[in-house]
Amino acid sequence: MGKKMSNLSNSMEEYLKKLLTLSTAGSIDIRRKELASKFSCVPSQVNYVLETRFTLEKGYLVESKRGGKGFVRIRKIQLPAENILAMFFQDIMAGRINESKVRGLIQRLYESKYISFRESKIMEAALESLKIIKDELLREKLRASLFHEMLLMLVKITL
Amino acid sequence: MGKKMSNLSNSMEEYLKKLLTLSTAGSIDIRRKELASKFSCVPSQVNYVLETRFTLEKGYLVESKRGGKGFVRIRKIQLPAENILAMFFQDIMAGRINESKVRGLIQRLYESKYISFRESKIMEAALESLKIIKDELLREKLRASLFHEMLLMLVKITL
DNA sequence: CCCGGTTTGACCATCTTTGACCTTTACAAG
DNA sequence: CTTGTAAAGGTCAAAGATGGTCAAACCGGG
Structure with a gap:
């Protein structure tokens, strides 16, 4: 099997994809700081993972909101095949x-x-x-x- | 002629092939720097060995990744569809x-x-x-x- | 001496991790 | 309302961690 070297980014990627799989809505909301804390890294590491692993090209849509009640939402997008x-x-x-x-x-x-x-x-x-x-x-x-x-x-x- | 000299490259080649034999998956992951260190040579020596001894024609596939937790993967392959x-x-x-x-x-x-x-x-x-x-x-x-x-x-x- | 294979090292490319500094938003106090 | 502030998240560039390239130097056999 092609097992990936487990650096921080790969682990976080896997974790997020797992969450996505488990979510019925095909989208998850996370708190950047919490996630960073869970993986013992700086918050900007989360952005790095999002920018390199959850790009539009790879079929993901990332939205976010700052400030109180802020969030980062990751969605798996399903494009209409015919178009x-x-x-x-x-x-x-x-x-x-x-x-x-x-x-x-x-x-x-x-x-x-x-x-x-x-x-x-x-x-x-x-x-x-x-x-x-x-x-x-x-x-x-x-x-x-x-x-x-x-x-x-x-x-x-x-x- | 006939007998191989036991130079550095040959030793490294043997070592890697031994590892491959021992691996059940038919593939091994190494750290270029570590291997070089083990053989007391410069890292690029590893590339030389890979380029001369582990080529496709000889039935090996080499992949690698740079950066943190990078690796060099060597896989033994069987050239399919006969020759x-x-x-x-x-x-x-x-x-x-x-x-x-x-x-x-x-x-x-x-x-x-x-x-x-x-x-x-x-x-x-x-x-x-x-x-x-x-x-x-x-x-x-x-x-x-x-x-x-x-x-x-x-x-x-x-x- | 020459030639091919080998060994080295300087410099390069890529991927990851970290941190300092910036922007936006909700909300409560005034 | 207006404003201050705490609580998110965003940006960017530097530092760190690997591996890659290439050409010169080296070396042993013919």
């Missing part, structure tokens, strides 16, 4: 789609069961291969082309 | 593999049931996307990179 492709189609056709958007796209297609886990990984690998390109502009163009072709193919074979 | 992957790894690693070879590779991976029809189509689409590159040399390099990453991913997710 995902359309959402990104514009960017891709325009040849302008950044890496983080693409990763989000792959993630969402997988979550919506449009592609399998293996397929998502193959697409990620393809994305990864572009890293050898130095020229940022060319890389952007290729990224768009790559996903244009792959998505088109998916549409074709799904008919 | 289909192995046959192409040489060319791919060397960054030289032409389009027809790649298409042949995809076809064989599919026929040997190593990848699904959909997966083969996604890979073909990725290959297709490279057509927008004018520079023949760059295209060749990217094609190799693309399949290097995708095959590596296949190996990883098949464990």
Whole structure:
């Protein structure tokens, strides 16, 4: 099994995901300070975990409120499968789609069961291969082309 | 000839292979610095050993993570689908593999049931996307990179 | 002497942890 | 209302913890 090294951030991530799993509403509210205290760390560590593990790209939405009765709310988002492709189609056709958007796209297609886990990984690998390109502009163009072709193919074979 | 010299690299190689043998999971996690310290050498020596003795062609997969609680993981793998992957790894690693070879590779991976029809189509689409590159040399390099990453991913997710 | 494999070290990249300082909000006192 | 303040949470940059790269130096055999 791919067991993760247990540093503080990983532990906190696991803990929060566990809570999310247990919650029927698919969302949890926490107190930043309390959580930090529970893990014996500074409060800003919580932000670090949220920023690196609970991003939109990874399918989470984080909201918060300061002051008295403040909170941090983490929600697992479920996007409508049918609209995902359309959402990104514009960017891709325009040849302008950044890496983080693409990763989000792959993630969402997988979550919506449009592609399998293996397929998502193959697409990620393809994305990864572009890293050898130095020229940022060319890389952007290729990224768009790559996903244009792959998505088109998916549409074709799904008919 | 025939007998290996017992230099540092060989000793470290043996040590790591011993550990791998003893591990039930077929994978070990080490700390680069610790290992180097154990062998009284600089950390980069570890990389040298990994690069020369634990390559994919030799049946090993190395992953790592930097930062706090980082690690270097070495996994023993069995190159699946007989030698289909192995046959192409040489060319791919060397960054030289032409389009027809790649298409042949995809076809064989599919026929040997190593990848699904959909997966083969996604890979073909990725290959297709490279057509927008004018520079023949760059295209060749990217094609190799693309399949290097995708095959590596296949190996990883098949464990 | 030359060559390939080996050994080292300086410098780099990435991920995590911590802390000082900042902003927002609820609420009670005036 | 207005304002003061305590109670949240947010930002950012530095420090710490690992691993990665690359090229020069080293070294033993042919």
